[in-house]
Amino acid sequence: MNDGAPRQNVTADDVAAAAGVSRWTVNRAFKKEASISPKTRSRVMEAAQSLGYVPDLHASALASTRSHLVAVLIDDFANPHKLVMLERLTRALRRRGWDTLLVNTLDPDDAAPALMNASQRRVDATILIGLQFDDEVLRAAHKARHFKKLIIFARGSEDPNTISICVDDEAATREIARYVLDRGYSAPLYLAGPRTTSAHLMRKETFVRAWMESRGFQPESVSVEAYDPLLSAEVVHETLKDRTPAERPDIIVCENDALALGAIDTIRHGLGLKVPDDIAVIGFDDVPQAASPNYRLTTYRQPIMEMANYLVDILEHADTSNLDRTFLGRLEVRESA
Amino acid sequence: MNDGAPRQNVTADDVAAAAGVSRWTVNRAFKKEASISPKTRSRVMEAAQSLGYVPDLHASALASTRSHLVAVLIDDFANPHKLVMLERLTRALRRRGWDTLLVNTLDPDDAAPALMNASQRRVDATILIGLQFDDEVLRAAHKARHFKKLIIFARGSEDPNTISICVDDEAATREIARYVLDRGYSAPLYLAGPRTTSAHLMRKETFVRAWMESRGFQPESVSVEAYDPLLSAEVVHETLKDRTPAERPDIIVCENDALALGAIDTIRHGLGLKVPDDIAVIGFDDVPQAASPNYRLTTYRQPIMEMANYLVDILEHADTSNLDRTFLGRLEVRESA
DNA sequence: AAATATCTTGCACGCGCGGGCAAAACCGAT
DNA sequence: ATCGGTTTTGCCCGCGCGTGCAAGATATTT
Numbered sequence: 001m002n003d004g005a006p007r008q009n010v011t012a013d014d015v016a017a018a019a020g021v022s023r024w025t026v027n028r029a030f031k032k033e034a035s036i037s038p039k040t041r042s043r044v045m046e047a048a049q050s051l052g053y054v055p056d057l058h059a060s061a062l063a064s065t066r067s068h069l070v071a072v073l074i075d076d077f078a079n080p081h082k083l084v085m086l087e088r089l090t091r092a093l094r095r096r097g098w099d100t101l102l103v104n105t106l107d108p109d110d111a112a113p114a115l116m117n118a119s120q121r122r123v124d125a126t127i128l129i130g131l132q133f134d135d136e137v138l139r140a141a142h143k144a145r146h147f148k149k150l151i152i153f154a155r156g157s158e159d160p161n162t163i164s165i166c167v168d169d170e171a172a173t174r175e176i177a178r179y180v181l182d183r184g185y186s187a188p189l190y191l192a193g194p195r196t197t198s199a200h201l202m203r204k205e206t207f208v209r210a211w212m213e214s215r216g217f218q219p220e221s222v223s224v225e226a227y228d229p230l231l232s233a234e235v236v237h238e239t240l241k242d243r244t245p246a247e248r249p250d251i252i253v254c255e256n257d258a259l260a261l262g263a264i265d266t267i268r269h270g271l272g273l274k275v276p277d278d279i280a281v282i283g284f285d286d287v288p289q290a291a292s293p294n295y296r297l298t299t300y301r302q303p304i305m306e307m308a309n310y311l312v313d314i315l316e317h318a319d320t321s322n323l324d325r326t327f328l329g330r331l332e333v334r335e336s337a
Numbered sequence: 338m339n340d341g342a343p344r345q346n347v348t349a350d351d352v353a354a355a356a357g358v359s360r361w362t363v364n365r366a367f368k369k370e371a372s373i374s375p376k377t378r379s380r381v382m383e384a385a386q387s388l389g390y391v392p393d394l395h396a397s398a399l400a401s402t403r404s405h406l407v408a409v410l411i412d413d414f415a416n417p418h419k420l421v422m423l424e425r426l427t428r429a430l431r432r433r434g435w436d437t438l439l440v441n442t443l444d445p446d447d448a449a450p451a452l453m454n455a456s457q458r459r460v461d462a463t464i465l466i467g468l469q470f471d472d473e474v475l476r477a478a479h480k481a482r483h484f485k486k487l488i489i490f491a492r493g494s495e496d497p498n499t500i501s502i503c504v505d506d507e508a509a510t511r512e513i514a515r516y517v518l519d520r521g522y523s524a525p526l527y528l529a530g531p532r533t534t535s536a537h538l539m540r541k542e543t544f545v546r547a548w549m550e551s552r553g554f555q556p557e558s559v560s561v562e563a564y565d566p567l568l569s570a571e572v573v574h575e576t577l578k579d580r581t582p583a584e585r586p587d588i589i590v591c592e593n594d595a596l597a598l599g600a601i602d603t604i605r606h607g608l609g610l611k612v613p614d615d616i617a618v619i620g621f622d623d624v625p626q627a628a629s630p631n632y633r634l635t636t637y638r639q640p641i642m643e644m645a646n647y648l649v650d651i652l653e654h655a656d657t658s659n660l661d662r663t664f665l666g667r668l669e670v671r672e673s674a
Numbered sequence: 675a676a677a678t679a680t681c682t683t684g685c686a687c688g689c690g691c692g693g694g695c696a697a698a699a700c701c702g703a704t
Numbered sequence: 705a706t707c708g709g710t711t712t713t714g715c716c717c718g719c720g721c722g723t724g725c726a727a728g729a730t731a732t733t734t
Contacts, residue, residue: 011720022684027721037682057457058399059720062689067395069458072439077424078625080417087414090441094451099458102409102439104427114431120394121406121436233630262629269630288415292599293570293606294631348690359714364691374700374712396690399719 010053019047030055057099061122068098070315071118075105075130078228079258081285085129085154085304092308098124098315105130112140125149125315131196138162151311154302156200156326165311167302168326169202175331176282176300177210180251183337185280189239189249190221191232191259203255203284220249224259232262237270249279251337257283257290257299264295264336280337286329296335303327347390356384367392394436398459405435407652408455412442412467415565416595418622422466422491422641429645435461435652442467449477462486462652468533475499488648491639493537493663502648504639505663506539512668513619513637514547517588520674522617526576526586527558528569528596540592540621557586561596569599574607586616588674594620594627594636601632601673617674623666633672640664 012026019026021044028034029044048054061067072089076082090100101121105111111133118126125148126141141150142161150162157164180188188211192204204221211219224235232254240248252267254260260283267273267281275281283290283299290297307327314323349363356363358381365371366381385391398404409426413419427437438458442448448470455463462485463478478487479498487499494501517525525548529541541558548556561572569591577585589604591597597620604610604618612618620627620636627634644664651660 009720013720023721024685025683028683031722035682040682054453054457056399056459056720058395058404058459059689060722062393062395062399062691063720063722064689065722077420080420083414083417083420086439087441087443090439091443094441094447099454100439100441102423102427102437104424104431104437106424106428110431116391117436120391122393122395230625230629265629265631288567292567292602294602346690350690360691361715362713365713368692372712377712393690396719397692399721400690400692401719402692 009056010051012053012055015044015048015051015053018051019044026053027055067122067124069101069121069123070098070125070127071101071103071115071121071123072127073103073105073111073114073118073130073133075108075111075133076227077104077106078226078230079256080261080287080289081227081257082129084285084287085308088304088308089127089129089153089311092305092312096312096316098312105133108133111137115141119147123148125151127151127153127311128155129153131155131194134196135159149314151314153311154304154307156202163314163323165307165314165325166327167300167307167329170206172284172300172329173203173206174210176253176284177207177214179298179331179333180253180282180337181211181214183280185251185337186215187249187251188219189252190219191236191252191254191263192221192223193227193255193259194225195223201255207253219253224262227256227258229258229262229265232259233266233270234262236263237266240267240271245278251276251280251282254281254283257285257287257297259283260297260299260336261287261289261295264297276335276337282337286332290332290334298334298337299332300329301332302329346393347388349390349392352381352385352388352390355388356381363390364392404459404461406438406458406460407435407462407464408438408440408452408458408460409464410440410442410448410451410455410467410470412445412448412470413564414441414443415563415567416593417598417624417626418564418594419466421622421624422645425641425645426464426466426490426648429642429649433649433653435649442470445470448474452478456484460485462488464488464490464648465492466490468492468531471533472496486651488651490648491641491644493539500651500660502644502651502662503664504637504644504666507543509621509637509666510540510543511547513590513621514544514551516668516670517590517619517674518548518551520617522588522674523552524586524588525556526589527556528573528589528591528600529558529560530564530592530596531560531562538592544590556590561599564593564595566595566599566602569596570603570607571599573600574603577604577608582615588613588617588619591618591620594622594624594634596620597634597636597673598624598626598632601634613672613674619674623669627669627671635671635674636669637666638669639666 012023015026016023026044028036029041093100103114105114152162152164154166156166190204190207222239224232252263260281263281264275267275267279273279283297286299286301290299349360352363353360363381365373366378430437440451442451489499489501491503493503527541527544559576561569589600597618600618601612604612604616610616620634623636623638627636
């Protein structure tokens with residue numbers, strides 16, 4: 001372990017001594033917008049380099065009010081889109097100097113403690129990519145010490161203490177509905193995910209409304225307890241296994257791709273039918289697998305990278321005025337519908 | 338925002354005043370193995386509760402030498418198994434009081450800076466779930482300040498400064514080879530992932546050796562540049578598209594499920610063949626999709642949860658003696674081979 | 675050249691907690 | 705009540721850096 005590498009913690013004081021300046025000048029040299037002359041800075045940086053010094057972010061966070069750390073809470077590892085969001089988010093954050101505390105709240109009872117835990121780490125913001133949280137959790141969040149911002153990513157929320165960054169579900173779903181109508185489908189089944197209290201998706205409601213406006217009847221819908229392809233496959237199978245061809249929907253409109261992938265699997269392998277000939281499927285998110293030769297899923301793509309960048313903008317501009325924002329994606333037409 | 342919730346940071350001093358004890362007693366009350374009388378502790382805890390106090394982990398890390406924070410580096414978000422590992426790891430860590438700093442090192446040049454960054458946060462250990470790192474990165478790691486432990490998860494490493502926790506690739510691959518031989522397959526194609534310098538998988542080498550020992554010839558093999566189903570599908574398609582049935586392999590043995598899923602997709606939808614009738618496929622990892630009705634993939638399951646728990650054991654027992662360990666999984670036979 | 679404006683540097687103090695030891699409180703036994 | 709032993713509590717010092725201001729250095733103006 002001690003292969004000549006600097007074992008001892010080298011602090012700003014050491015660098016200061018080496019560079020012949022004060023400790024504060026050393027720390028200033030590492031701050032982008034600090035007032036310091038270029039020559040002093042480069043002299044300090046050289047000394048720092050040779051001593052292997054880097055500022056201690058923990059001490060920095062303790063002394064100041066910002067940690068450049070955000071907590072990301074995620075409770076659903078079965079949905080491949082979560083991985084995509086996690087990847088984009090961590091990339092956007094890291095590129096702009098933010099670190100990510102990943103908190104697994106798979107256990108719903110753990111959501112409130114997890115939020116508390118994040119606040120113990122002085123995170124500058126808490127980002128929710130999950131859904132299994134209710135108002136009580138939100139309230140707990142705002143009680144936590146050092147609590148700064150609560151951002152709900154890729155999901156809407158009316159809570160005024162919360163910042164929501166998501167796609168315009170209503171516009172997106174109207175586009176989907178128009179596509180389904182234009183293509184002449186006549187018997188849609190809407191496949192929805194779990195319903196939650198605090199963070200919502202207006203997709204199902206919007207689709208149902210749009211359909212009624214055009215066709216005058218309420219489309220059938222069922223819901224799955226989690227965004228899990230395996231669960232979705234089961235529910236779809238249960239719903240359709242005993243139907244005659246005439247009773248079958250001609251398209252399954254899914255709240256997201258996780259459900260859509262499961263639906264396709266079960267249509268083919270459980271019901272022995274063809275997609276899209278017997279039943280078409282349309283998703284939401286555009287996960288990587290949607291493009292695979294196996295699925296070729298028609299789906300609505302969310303601009304996650306843009307959304308992630310906006311999130312970092314928010315972190316950097318501390319004004320607390322209304323920061324909610326919705327984005328527009330676009331329908332990616334493939335072969336499943 | 339100021340809805341009556343305690344906006345001011347409440348510190349141990351406040352609780353001390355409220356409970357009529359010293360600050361140190363307050364902090365002691367929050368330490369599991371501290372020497373403190375039960376009644377004092379409960380009195381302190383009550384006061385803490387009513388004030389909404391929780392210890393500040395940042396300050397604690399600064400004052401002591403442990404942060405109870407680990408960095409998890411991940412560079413491959415296309416492989417669904419990564420998500421599984423991330424889930425298990427964060428769960429095991431969180432259950433035992435550890436927090437996770439998630440570092441996205443998708444950009445290979447960012448690996449060394451990322452490691453440095455982790456050390457700036459005083460992490461107690463750095464865990465690599467990725468693969469795109471080479472010896473240079475490892476060396477950089479050991480130079481970083483506050484550097485504690487470097488753990489390579491689910492991948493072997495001979496580096497003496499590193500702790501490797503992984504499945505016994507050799508035993509696992511021998512089991513797979515035995516299965517392939519017993520089932521009477523005669524023309525395997527080994528589909529390998531990218532080759533790296535510092536962290537390795539002995540799967541391909543072991544399979545080739547085992548096959549030669551039994552059949553006396555070297556099986557064909559190709560490699561894919563990333564553990565990405567889409568890329569895998571392309572490579573398999575390129576490799577097999579112009580072959581006559583006689584020239585085709587009768588089984589594709591894959592280094593992991595990410596490759597296997599892509600292989601199945603392309604066998605069906607690119608080559609128009611059947612799995613396992615025309616070409617069988619066998620994977621490694623047992624990702625959730627492997628069990629889906631679509632894939633029914635025969636694959637080797639790694640005991641990730643056990644491995645994750647062992648990892649936390651290591652974090653808690655600080656002895657630096659040889660901590661490497663391999664685990665045994667088991668072959669999950671489904672219908673793809 | 676003197677005076678003013680501007681930039682750069684140094685410093686006292688504090689962020690909240692932990693290690694380790696000394697003082698205090700407690701226990702049972704004489 | 706007294707004593708030795710044991711548990712419990714209090715506290716000094718330091719972890720490494722940021723804030724905000726004042727002093728020092730440099731540049732600009734007339």
